[in-house]
Amino acid sequence: MASEITYAEVKFKNASPAAVVEVPPETKKHEHHPQKYPPWLPWLISLLLLLVCIAVIIALLVAPCSHSGDQPTALRQRFTEWRCVSAVPRGKGQDWMCCPKGWKRFQKSCYYVSDDKMPWAESVQNCTRMESRLVVINSKAEQAFLTNELRQSRIGTNYYIGLRAQVVGHWRWVDQTPYNETAAFWRTGEPSNVAVEMCVVIHSTTEIHNWNDARCESHNRICEAAAVTA
Template structure:
């Protein structure tokens, strides 16, 4: 009997088993990487769809985002972001229009962008708007008025667009205003006054610029 005939057919089996044993960790590693890749893909797809949903509410001229550090000590790496063309301040984004509409149409236009006419809660917010109006309308020689989200359903009964109760201590009327006339139930800001007290009540059919407000996005 020659050397080849003395080899048993079963002698190759242990070698094959050893080879499979050596491959098992690699198979496990490749499988784990495949699962991880799949999970990351799902997360990215979800984030993409969320961002697309937000983008649909932006003005047509919005091409990106404008972000500033959140300023929070507990979230040092977070950012407050607004659509391009909106101005960030604290927790909100503000849009100053370049066209004029009556109050109702102004509120509808803001609503179509996922926002509302601005609700002013503090002196700091009023000061920001006052400064920003000067920047936005610096080339306007005549007085410019902008709608805010304050109007009255009954004379003297002021209410904000988001149903926030009216707070007299956070109101910034011009001297002698509001006139509280039945024909003047909506409120505008004058941009060319010399101080923060620049609100005035006007007829709601007055065509005016507007300020929209929406919540900033935290990233």
């Protein structure tokens, strides 16, 4: 007798449905892509570095020749012939101190002693055209140098310096340097301090005290400019 297989549907009370485990979506990994630069950027940086190096080299080569002191370039352009002497002890460099040919040098200044005569105003203009001014005397050593130069030149008798009075007895230098009575070199009995003598000249004598107040008429002159260094 063939056996029969019976299927039955069985339900269990209080059975909970199968737990559903929720799996969080896979976290996306952040991919780190290298930052991209323009292909020409390294070339630009290299070019800039090269230009900086060239600029530094040029500055080092030009610097020794660029010393001009306080002297305007116009003076160097005006004169084509110069007389230079070493400004430093031998073996310590190639710095030179130069004055236009025909000018006299003392310390850091150049002096032009004229061989012609002009009134005061024209004398001022003449020095200005040469990028200089009527001499301003600041020390006894400078005064002694000029006295010796005038004694040797034997060209004129009286030479304008850059000292003048706008009011009788009130002396002023052309560059506004304060007038110092204790550093003045007046001849004995000078200045006269009269209205007709408002300009100052150096009288060519061996005495270091050789300033006279004089009429502002035609006299020789002394111009001064800063020496050019190179």
